[in-house]
Amino acid sequence: MSVEKEYHFIAISGSLRKGSYNTMALKALQQLAPSHIKIEQVHFDDIPLYNADLHTEQLPESVVPLVKKIKAADGVIIVSPEYNYSIPGALKNAIDVVSRHPDKPFSEKAVAIMGASQGQIGTARMQYHLRQVMVFLNAYVVNKPEIMIGHAQNKFDESGNLTDELLIKQLPQLLDSLARLSDKMASGI
Numbered sequence: 001m002s003v004e005k006e007y008h009f010i011a012i013s014g015s016l017r018k019g020s021y022n023t024m025a026l027k028a029l030q031q032l033a034p035s036h037i038k039i040e041q042v043h044f045d046d047i048p049l050y051n052a053d054l055h056t057e058q059l060p061e062s063v064v065p066l067v068k069k070i071k072a073a074d075g076v077i078i079v080s081p082e083y084n085y086s087i088p089g090a091l092k093n094a095i096d097v098v099s100r101h102p103d104k105p106f107s108e109k110a111v112a113i114m115g116a117s118q119g120q121i122g123t124a125r126m127q128y129h130l131r132q133v134m135v136f137l138n139a140y141v142v143n144k145p146e147i148m149i150g151h152a153q154n155k156f157d158e159s160g161n162l163t164d165e166l167l168i169k170q171l172p173q174l175l176d177s178l179a180r181l182s183d184k185m186a187s188g189i
């Protein structure tokens with residue numbers, strides 16, 4: 001009997017608010033993941049605003065745990081809202097800060113992006129901006145499936161559980177794509 005390879009992914013919600021649809025989507029990923037894929041939610045609330053004047057010598061200590069988690073993960077999942085047609089400022093700041101760490105945690109990392117919004121387009125514009133950012137960081141982003149959760153207010157029940165049949169099928173497909181991309185990165189793409 002063959003033993004299935006285990007994957008450890010980390011997931012970041014781009015929304016800091018308690019009732020976030022994006023955090024609900026992240027939890028749905030955790031619930032729908034097959035048993036060989038573990039997804040740990042990581043937070044960026046304690047990452048300070050980037051200031052090159054203050055951070056020439058060394059980045060603040062609070063940055064190190066996030067850098068280490070990204071570096072150690074088999075893949076990173078970013079689940080984010082779209083703010084003003086782009087990446088939420090707090091999330092972009094956190095990415096900017098960790099990108100200045102000498103370990104370059106995103107370099108050659110397998111990344112999956114998805115997002116939820118109450119509008120129709122479901123974070124498409126944010127996702128393409130984030131893909132562009134990932135190019136500079138030398139990360140590799142899963143191309144398909146693209147998961148853009150529009151009208152998010154209709155896709156979860158009152159307890160925050162995902163109820164949309166199509167998404168319930170698609171979320172494990174995204175995890176499978178990330179696992180396959182992670183394998184490619186590990187064997188040298």
Ligand code: FNR
Nearest residue numbers: 015017020021022023081082083084085117118119
């Ligand atoms: C938004 N929202 C939004 N929605 C969208 O589809 N496109 C957009 O450009 C924006 N812009 C935007 C800017 C700002 C500052 C806020 C606060 C909100 C609405 C957004 O999608 C909605 O509030 C989501 O519910 C936010 O995600 P969470 O917090 O539920 O995960």
